[in-house]
Amino acid sequence: MPADPRSAATPPAARARALSKVYGTGEATVRALDAVDIDFAAGAFTAIMGPSGSGKSTLMHLLAGLDTASSGQAFLGATEITGLDDGALTRLRRDRVGFVFQQFNLLPMFTAEQNILLPLELAGLPREARARAAAKAASREWFDTLVATLGLADRLTHRPAELSGGQQQRVAIARALIAKPDVVFADEPTGNLDSRSGAEVLSFLRRSVRELGRTVIMVTHDPAAAAYADRVVLLADGAIAGDISEPTPESVLAGLDALRSLDGSVLDTAAAR
Template sequence: MAHGQWAVELRSVEKKYGRGAGEVAALRDLSLSFDRGSFTAVMGPSGAGKSTFLHCAAGLDRPTSGSVWLAGTDLATLDEAQLTMLRRERVGFIFQAYNLLGSLTVAENITLPLLLAGVAAEPGWLDQVARRVGLSDRLQHRPAQLSGGQQQRVAIARALITKPEVIFADEPTGALDSRTGRQVLSLLREIVDRDGNTVVMVTHDPVAASFAQRVVFLADGAFAEEMAAPTADRVAARMTRLEEW
């Protein structure tokens, strides 16, 4: 299959930290691909390499060996400036901490990636994105005036504003209560099903994973298995097995 058909592809990725006797392999020969317009959860026991996977796949960190392709571009061919540009324009990020700037309005927080890239928002696009995440009446508010769930919606809107090839979400509901968390996850699933966005979410929560179309399990930095059409119960059972393993 041609590289361009995947949103993200990892080929035989290894990531090692330290030297000599202190060397730790965080990822071992990891090959994974993510379809455009798909929602995938990445799970695994603590120390399985989930964060390292996310950092390498999103171009935040370079693998020790192997290659990462993002929207048909081999990240190894880019210098730091080009990589920064690619992350800014073609990747969206949603974190557990919303990372909003308190001094900016919701509208300014959402359009910040465009401002940093020196690009003007297309007319009407901010309104469309705000409507999509249910924040049309909050654009002039500051983050402190919003609930946690609303702040995470601002973060999702900010991730969508550049029309990225892929959105990486790192424990996006970790700071939210379960009801609010489910609303945010439903929204993520909606932007995949309705709008064709690609979402790759790292999570430890089986309920969160059940909103994805497939779950990829990592163990000891390597691919362990995957599950299509997950349910929270099946994911929890599989995680228990992996942790024992």
């Protein structure tokens, strides 16, 4: 079972046990994910890669509670999310999960600051006055930290249409982090960005892990993007097919080439680099 070595020291932020997802029936059956066992370490930046149709987005969606498993278990920390009802899943996604998507999904009528703070507004504050004041102060301090880290101080009053793609994605990252979620799931976060803006966004995701103590799990098709992560998990045909620690663009490309060749011994060699 592939696992980051650091996962032995602290409980994993997310994990899958015999996790499967099947679409269709009979001859139209598609097994998008096939009995996957894997741990994702807390306080780490992990990338998930694989050919089109390999199951990488399906795995992320199941771990994030965005889709339901056909069988097996998915955990966020100690909480098993498979089997939770809709209300419990909604609360879990609101309180413990952050999302960054290829489409920035910012509200066009809101300023950058309002978009960032939206998850806190949706979650509400404690009713008791003292607790509410303390929560506001703590939230504002964290907001200021995120704004400084992401370089957004001079863009807070701008609406999305007044921001570049890279700036919009930085706002989306701040929004994903504002509630201090257990895990941030990023689905092709640089897919709509030019190479320079994409590199900036990836650097900010890495800084959020190394400097702010967050956990990021990212799906990407780009070896250069995956190289920003601490670890790359490779999928093929719905199954774990490789695991690369301290990846470089070259080692990721070697792993992907090995997947295409369907040569397990070559894959083992590439993953060990």
